[in-house]
Amino acid sequence: MNFTSLFLSVMVNIFVVLLLSPLFDGFTRKVRALIQSRVGPPPLQSYYDILKLMGKEDLKSTINPLFRFSPYLSVISIAMASLLIPVTGLNPPFNFFGDIFLFIYIITVVGIAIIITASASENPFAYVGASRKMMLHLSVEPILAIALITGAINAGSFKIGDIVSWYHLSGPNVSMLLATVCVFLSLQALIGKIPFDISEAEQEIAEGVLIELSGPKYACLKWANMARQVLFCLVFSQIFIPWPITDSLILNTLIALFKVTIIIFISTLIESLNPRLRIDQALKYNLTLAGFSLTAIFLALLGV
Amino acid sequence: MEYLYFSFLSLTLGALLTALIRNKIGSGVLAVLFTSISAVLLIDLALDVLFNNKIFEEEVFSLLPLLNASIFIRVDALSALFLLIVAIVSFCVCLFSVKYISSYSQSSLSFYPPILSLFASSVGLVCIKDLLFFILFWEMMTLTSWILVVFEREKKQALKAGLQYFIATHVATAFLILAAVIIYSYSNSFEFSEVYKSLGNILVNNSLLGNFLIFCFFIAFVTKAGVLPFGFWLPNAYPQPPSSASSFFGGVMSKLAVYAILRFFLSVIPLSSTTEAWGFVIAFFGVISIFIGTIAALTQDEAKRLMSFHAIGQVGYMLLGIGVGIYFIHISPFLSVIALTGGIFHAFNNSIYKSLLFLNAGAIFYKTSTTDLNRVSGLIKVMPLTALAAMVGALSIAGVPPFNGFVSKLLIFESSIWSARVNEALFLVKGAFIIFGIISIFISAITLASFLKFINSAFMGKFKEEDIKGGRLSWSMTLPQIILATICVVTGLFPSVPIKFMYDAILVSSKINLPDFNQVFSADIAGIGINYCQSCLSSGAWYPLFIISSTIMLSLIIFSFERYAGAKIREVKTWYGGKEHTPEEVIYTGHSFYQPFKEIVSFKVGGIYFKGFYPSEFPPLKFAFPKWITKIIQPDDWFYYPLANLISKFFDRMSNFYERLNRYYIFWFVLGSLLVGILVFYFYGGKL
Known part of the structure; x- marks a missing residue:
């Protein structure tokens, strides 16, 4: 990969994940409004929200320096994670610099940033939210890890680009399909939407981790949440359904955006038609799913 | 080479002199002086060995007419690595202790002399190449550390833990002595190379006895390392001594047992297709302690006890790496090199951040007289540097990039999962290794959870003014933490240099032809790529520098964005949903974290209450003889x-x-x- 195409694909990835994510959020709001028989906000409303919040007063309830720093870390680490996902072709821009474990851990850093923000804000509601967020994360992370490892065993490499290339070339097999199903079933938990938005439950703990945030910090974390939605939909669509891929960079990006739109539509349907789970129910669901997804690894070991 | 003798001499002299001085600060300063001399000498020696790939060998003293045993010193890359660890940690521990010990009412006579002799015996242990003197240093290490465990003699708990520790480690030593005596009857020499030869003969002629000898070594070392279920004493014993001593225990002493396993399995026990199965046993017990030790740590509310459980879990990671390495050493040398490198590198990293975390707990104890996470909060306001160091330590132990724990964990995960691609291995073994790998990935998240709990409840949250003694921490307590945290960050950012050292350590100590460094790792200043076989290109990779540089660029963009938006900052009170509360009422204590998850992993089997898979409450023993007896x-x-x-x-x-x-x-x-x-x-x- 030469420098121009590397630069282009970095730009495209960051553009899709960070700059287009409010648009996708606007799309979900529109879909939700339609389901609930409302007119709903204009599609660009999420951009307006972020811009408005950026200029709002920044309320500071603590002198903890981490409180100032960590909201930005969440946006940055999502941007970093997006560089490990292929959007413009078979290989992600940073294929050479890290593998699936780096990806999993960068996703973890997003969670850490939010948890540290919450606990640095000194609010007990935020602490409850942080505790729930961590539990949710540690129960859902193994599912993604197992699915990616299934790909790695099949492809014989830990790099995401190699996994996607192999999958694109050799077509679906049983173990990868099973892994795909598992990732799909855990997608809502990965995104952190209903029924798994337990750490930000508005009615219960007043947005939990976000309670003390305002102004640019709140905008940052809101943006990070939107970007996370697009990021995990991209993970699902580009790694586990890597078809069709053409030679053209623009066409590939458009196909990726189309797939993401469909997945976000499905996820919004699930979100607006389901109630929120309790944390213990969510934990049991995720851990059972993780145990079940181990089957995919054994199938991959058998070579099917 | 003389440097080694001088440093040993300076530690012994320090132990003797501090035994004569009653003044706490005086003997502390003296101890720091002697440890810093020995640390400088040892670091110089170790770096000389590591960079120039030298081996020092010398026979110092021989018992020849009496016994065929001698103090045979051999400093190779593996010894040098552990000498480096001992030097760094011992200096930090001593510097930290000067102020810290003065907060105890006990005399410093029961602290400095034993801990300096503990340093001396660890230096001896990693350099010796003779079974008898190995056992001698091993026993010296056990005894001196036992004195430290019972440092607070008034406390019943300390005495009980000390007794447990004493019995457990001496049973282990008995196994070691038994093995040594049996081997001596065959080899007529205690020297490692002779032992290697005669063990080879024993394994060929009488494989049952040979495997029993390996079993003896295994039991002795894993008991000391604290591998479950043999390490039942560890969570009771490690929190007992003053935190600076716990820091040496958790950071170095349990790693010395890992050193012993490496040394014995690589250069004393001949590895053939039969003994390689022990690799699986090591990995299996490693995973048991990863799983139970870490989940039990999540349920703990006392900082030092939490860290002691993590000491068990982290040793498990090393053993997983070493076990995979030993199992595949003939079948797939590439994989084996990566796994062993990961195991040793994890031992190195762990010794740094584990001692750092124990020192953090010590700083908390110094300020608040407690390490109970339910009673401390908001300490970032009195010790910001300690909080920062604890943050680095916590993220390192959880294996978050770009800190050092990530690199070694990456090697361990990938090598245990790559066993799926080794066609020669049995299907069930491959499956087991993959399950081990996945368990260790899952547990890595749990490690993160439990250390976020530590950070969140000790350093974040509302600050309780009334419990704090004195003002800021003195530099002598902050500096060691900063040194250790810096090492964590630097080894994480530039992993290629330490990985070369680890590779050299394996190459020098093992007697098997292993692939070249450049074939296995494609390392440069930016990071490392990993090859698992001769034909394949690099299949795993970690280039921290690129990630870091782009992170810095992005964060600059986002910070400037905030600057551009120019939002006004106003200080407000915490919002409790419209109610008035005092800070004490709303503190979210350490115990409250992860309650639903703790309920999932706690259960009761036949009267025994398992808290996080670790038996915590036993039913009272009811046992009756017949009446006439x-x-x-x-x-x-x-x-x-x-x-x-x-x-x-x-x-x-x-x-x-x-x-x-x-x-x-x-x-x-x-x-x-x-x-x-x-x-x-x-x-x-x-x-x-």
Whole structure:
């Protein structure tokens, strides 16, 4: 990969994940409004929200320096994670610099940033939210890890680009399909939407981790949440359904955006038609799913 | 080479001199002086060995006419690595102790001399190449550390933990001695190379005995390393000594057991297709301690106990790496090199951040007199640097990039999962190794959770002013933490240099031809790529520098964005949903974290309460002999007490009798004189 195409694909990835994510959020709001028989906000409303919040007063309830720093870390680490996902072709821009474990851990850093923000804000509601967020994360992370490892065993490499290339070339097999199903079933938990938005439950703990945030910090974390939605939909669509891929960079990006739109539509349907789970129910669901997804690894070991 | 003797001498001298000084600060300064001399010498020696790939060998002293044993020193890359660890951690621990020990009421006489001799024995242990003196140093290490465990003799808990520690480690040493004696009867020499030869013979001729000997070594080392279920003593013993000593225990002493496993399995036990199966055993017990140790740590509310459980879990990671390495050393040398490198690198990293975390706990104890996470909060306001260091330590132990724990964990995960691609291995073994890998990935998230709990409840949250003693921490307590945290960050950012060292350590100590460094790792200053076989290109990779540089660029963009938006900052009070609360009312204590998850992993089996898979409460033991046995083994009831009662009754009666008659002593007197008169009269026959 030469420098121009590397630069282009970095730009495209960051553009899709960070700059287009409010648009996708606007799309979900529109879909939700339609389901609930409302007119709903204009599609660009999420951009307006972020811009408005950026200029709002920044309320500071603590002198903890981490409180100032960590909201930005969440946006940055999502941007970093997006560089490990292929959007413009078979290989992600940073294929050479890290593998699936780096990806999993960068996703973890997003969670850490939010948890540290919450606990640095000194609010007990935020602490409850942080505790729930961590539990949710540690129960859902193994599912993604197992699915990616299934790909790695099949492809014989830990790099995401190699996994996607192999999958694109050799077509679906049983173990990868099973892994795909598992990732799909855990997608809502990965995104952190209903029924798994337990750490930000508005009615219960007043947005939990976000309670003390305002102004640019709140905008940052809101943006990070939107970007996370697009990021995990991209993970699902580009790694586990890597078809069709053409030679053209623009066409590939458009196909990726189309797939993401469909997945976000499905996820919004699930979100607006389901109630929120309790944390213990969510934990049991995720851990059972993780145990079940181990089957995919054994199938991959058998070579099917 | 002389540097080694000088540093050993300086530590011993330090131990002797500090034993003479009663003044706490004085002996502390003296101890720092001697440890810093030895640390400088050791670091110089170790770096010389590591960079120039040298091996120092020398026979210092021989017991030859008596026994075929000698102090045979050999410093190779593996020893040098551990010397480096000992030097860094011992210096940090001593510097930290100067102020810290003065907060205890106990005399410094029971702290500095034992801990300096502990340093000296660890230096000896990693350099010796003779089984008898290895056991001698091993025993010295155990005894000196035991004195530190029972540092607070008034505490019943400390004495109990000390007893457990003493018994457990001495049973382990007994196994070691047994193995040594059996081997000596075959080899007639204690030197490692002779032992290697005769063990090879034993394994060929009498494989049962050979495997029993390996079993003895295995039991001895894993007990000391604290691998579950042999390490039951560890969570009780490690929190007992002062935090600076715990820091050396958790950081170095349990890693020395890992060193012993590496040394024995790589250069003392001949690895053939039969002994390689021990790799699986090591990995299996490693995973058990990863799983149970770390999940049990999540349920702990006391900082030092939490870290002790993590010491168990982290040793498990090393053993997983080493076990995979030993199992595949002939089948797939590429994989084996990566796994062993990961194991040693994890031992190195762990010793740095684990001692750092124990020092953080010590700083908390120094300020608040407690390490109970339910009673401390908001300490970032009094010790910001400690909080920062604890943050680095926590993220390192959780294996978050770009800190050092990530690199070594990456190697361990990938090597255990890559066993799926090794066609020669059995299907079930491959499956088991993959399950091990996945468990360790899952547990890595749990490690993160439990250390976020530590950080969140100790350093974040509302600050309680009244519990704090004094002002800011003195530099002598902050500096060691900063040093260790810096090492964590630097080794994480530039992993290629330490990985070369780890590779050299394996190459030098093992007696098997292993692939070249450049074939396995494609390393440069930016990071490393990993090859798992000869034909494939790099299949795993970690280039921290690119990630870091782009992170810095992005964060600059976002910060400038905030600057551009120019939002006003206003200080407000915490919002409790419209109610007024005092800070004490709303503190979210450490115990409250992860309650639903703790409920999932806690259960009861047959009266034993398992808290995070670790048995925490046992039912009272009910055990009865048949009645006649109880009677026989208790002669008190049927023999002694009746007899004693009888005798004492008799004497009581006699004394009563005497007392009663006592009043009539004149009567007695008269009666007596009469009797005497009668007798005299009788004997002389009336001829008076």
